[in-house]
Amino acid sequence: MGRRRVFQTGSSLTHVLPFSYNFREDGSLTGLRDQGVLEAAIAQNAAPLLVITNFRNRKFDSDLAATLLRNKELQDKMITNMLAVIKEKGYRGVNFDFEYVYPADRENYNEFLRRVVERFRPEGYLVSTALAPKVRANQQGLLYEAHDYKTQGEIVDFVILMTYEWGWAGGKPLAISPVNSMRRVIDFAVTQIPRDKIVIGVSLYGRDWKIPWQSGTYARTISPQEAVRLAKRYKVGIQYNETYEAPFFFYTDQTGQKREVWFEDARSVQAKYDLVKEYRLRGVSYWDLTYPFPQNWAVLRSNFQTNKL
Template sequence: MASIYHTSMNAIIQLNQLPNPRELLIGQAIVIPDTTTPHIIQFGETLWSIASNYEVSVQAIQQANPTINPYNLIPGTTIYIPQRLHLVQPGETMWQIAAYYGTTAEAIIKQNGLHNPDNIYPGMVLIIPRPKPSIEINAYSYQQDEEGAESVNAVGNLLTYFTPFSYMIKEDGTLEPFADELMLNAAKSQQAIPMLAISNFSSTSTGSNLAHVVLSNQELREKLINSCLKVMEEKGYRGLNIDFEYVLPEDRENYNEFLQLTVNRLHERGYFVSTAVAPKTSNEQEGLLYTAHDYEAHGRLVDFVILMTYEWGWRGGPPRAISPINQIRRVVEYALTVIPAQKIFLGFQIYARDWKIPHVEGAIAETFSPQEAIRRATRYKSEIFYDENAQSPFFRYVDESGQAHEVWFEDARSARAKFNLAKEYNLRGISYWALGYPFPQNWALLNDYFDIIKLNR
């Protein structure tokens, strides 16, 4: 494989963190370290127009794609555009080169692994990075403080925001104490903006009555906002994320009024406000998880909204894709009718689930990382399948006791599908639920697809 793609075996192993590089599986997705840019041929395009658009020669594209017929391009076909190269001329500076190509000196320095931009010389060949869409990235973590800090240190360079989960609200309008100091220090060291998350639910309670007590009482609403401000000021949080779930339908307007009050109070102090909302496909969608989440009001009031576009494959339900792209698209398309794209974060869960089959009512699936999914598939020599409709991989196996299992997880293909959706609709960001589940392919692709916005500079 390495020789086919003109790279090294070690580079592939390291990028994918392959548990057993000598035992790849049928159907397993592998990310290849690559310097080319994929381009999907559109109707009416010619090789010459594509070359002009990417500022490379026709010959360079032909060399990178030896099987294409330049006189018969087929729309929908993917071709690969080679790097833009620049030969440094006498007297040129890095900033002059960057200006000529419409990029930044910082981007060229990063692309070429340079430590001193002044140390360029005539005859030196520089790779000129192509512009990528900019995006904001948030990640939640419900890990313990020290473990959460380790996760942030590992991927914090790719985060705009970091959100420890969470401060639980109490019936008296105060917040349960939460150990987050190490995570916050790690976030600040990675220039990731810390966002305070408050919630009303736990693993044993939906929190519907708790939310009702607070949201329906003006005095308690004010007290809760004051409690949030106190923590934010003491610990250096820059914004608030409100994740109230299973809110009673009759509290819909109470929730909206609380959001308005919160935004008014926090904006005057220079803080931003965001919410997390259930994945709705219409305003009329009913149910304890959905009714009280008023997409139009959230989009109008808060600074941004995180769509919780996951958990179709719920751990207590039958096996299925956890975040199927066809369902995600329906949620995004509805959200865009009432929320501006630049206020929408696409939710992306980065874990796998293992269900015993046939599914029995009340059985709970095991949750683990995509890396563990690959290890498990390797252990049982399972073939990996890919659901094109859901854009999700899965496999089945039989354990030592004879019990059959079905595992749905995420891989490079499913991550790419979500990134493409975010790009297609020009969404503000992507929000990960949650750190602590190793998924190296995701972070490599994320870095390749987008320029991550860092606001904390």
Template sequence: MQIHVIQPGDTLAGIARAYGSTVNDIVEANDIPNPNRLVVGQTVVIPIIGSFYWVQQGDSLYSIARKFGTSYQELARINRIPVDQPLRIGLRLYIPQRPKVRSETNAYVEPRGNTVAPALENAAREAAPYLTYLAPFSYQALRDGSLKEPLLNNFPQIARANNNTLMMVITNQENDQFSDELGRIILNDMTVQERFLNNIVDTARRVGFRDIHFDFEFLRPADREAYNNFLRKARDRFRQQGWLISTALAPKTSAEQKGAWYEAHDYRAHGEIVDFVVIMTYEWGYSGGPAMAVSPIGPVREVLEYALTEMPGNKIMMGQNLYGYDWTLPFVQGSTARAVSPQQAIQLAADNGVAIQYDQKAQAPFFNYTDREGKRHEVWFEDARSIQAKFDLIKELNLRGISYWKLGLSFPQNWLLITENFNVVNQT
């Protein structure tokens, strides 16, 4: 597949001719929200086998081959040019499809309110063919060791139909907030803990969960070892059933990192105890903070490289956002940015007649606009370039895979590029 960045004067008809595709195929593949008002800087994924590259100043067959993970001899053979021929600037070279690597994918799905919105269920159904795990969020632990169940609706059936492993996500949330006191009770009161584990086993058997996933956050630092011991006990119980166990971890860059969200998460212990972890490498740019990329590639890399010093890569799933934010400027502490999907962000840029820019350091797209009330806005989101950068990082670091927070915000380019980069594992 080819990632094309819209330039001034581009039309879908011209792009289709350039790549040997069709307008309909491009529109359908990307679910383009603005086919008649393309935005400069917008990305379009061309659904072709392999890709094309136009020679630039300073390029050589060797440097181009290295860029795309092939050999200069193979590049010369495919394009029928001598290996020692100087390259003309603007020459179009065909780049063969790169080999895919094995990977696992997870996606959380979070029903809100009293019913499951049909659109959310449809989003799960559309994503499921690309997933290893489907994770309804979440079962909430209660202080007596019982469980408050989420709205499951047809999610178990969707998982079964697509050979997804159904993930039982369990949190220490009360009133939609993570509770250190609830965590303290579950991790230290052995009577409550035993009842808690029994309820998990009974529920997982009844519903058909095959991975038990603990997302315990904002724990007391004093409960670090209690959490580790709890996970050891849970692992032994779940292995008797043939189930996996996994955890969600805050994005740390050292074992000594301070803060309520970090200190009780022991990367080395989790790497030894559980089958895999999801590291929440997103929310640097968040709804309650100043405008910036949600998951800038540099900080994401720093977290993952630290994690690799504590556990093997085949136990690490990189967390990835499927959304961006629209901030009103200037940022005021206490204000809240609006979440937007990549599709909504593109439409917003089109509606306001502004170009999409790309931050090379963060590897993320953004733009600014002024609304009808004269208020300035800054939008950061994800596109084909930013998600490809994350996929390249997963392959470079030999990680287990990627975990998405969360379904329901449309990003069709992500799923196109999943199939281009990975052979996704489906566990039956």
């Protein structure tokens, strides 16, 4: 599926980031079946970036990140292994998606990025990071504290702000990428990071929740097309929240269960592209390409010309 999606959308993409390679405690990397995606990316002249995460046992692992960030010898081994994969497979750089890093490792993370840049930049490879959506420098929480906007903005070539998942599958029904929340993150980010290094995250999917929502339940992730089909099937009107800049609707399924759907449409992605133009940012990053959303690509082309490396 990944290969097909990249063939379908790659003409509109500058980079493709297959998700993901993970690192082990010895500095080696886990494998990824990425050959088809890489072939599609190269055919579409979309530069692939190697995504590295601190993922272990199906979750982001704070201890795994600490093991790496507190050991320079281990970092050197991992950087060497990353370069080997990049050269073997034709990647054009790296993106680090380190999440739930201990606050004590904030400067260790910055220093690790400096070491990566020192090895990568002379060879012409890009270095980028994914950052949690912060609204202030001293924002509390394990997701946020080790992500140093100002310093990472100085070190790396660009950052991706993870401005999505407010409406996450395990949470209450809500727009996934509400524009008012995105704006608060951008307002802070532009005070810390050069605008031409800021990429904002955009979701390309929707979610379908049971209501009344109960803790411990999970929404179904759906494509925008499926959302529209649901509204048509159950003969309900699609509404639009002007604050979140997102469409939504309610329906009752065939079992009598009431449900609430939030998704993206041409209006909501246009609102996000307007943010890019208003704040003069580098661009957008899509999470993820799994769910078809043809309208997005038409709206994108009407707003921007895609840069190709």
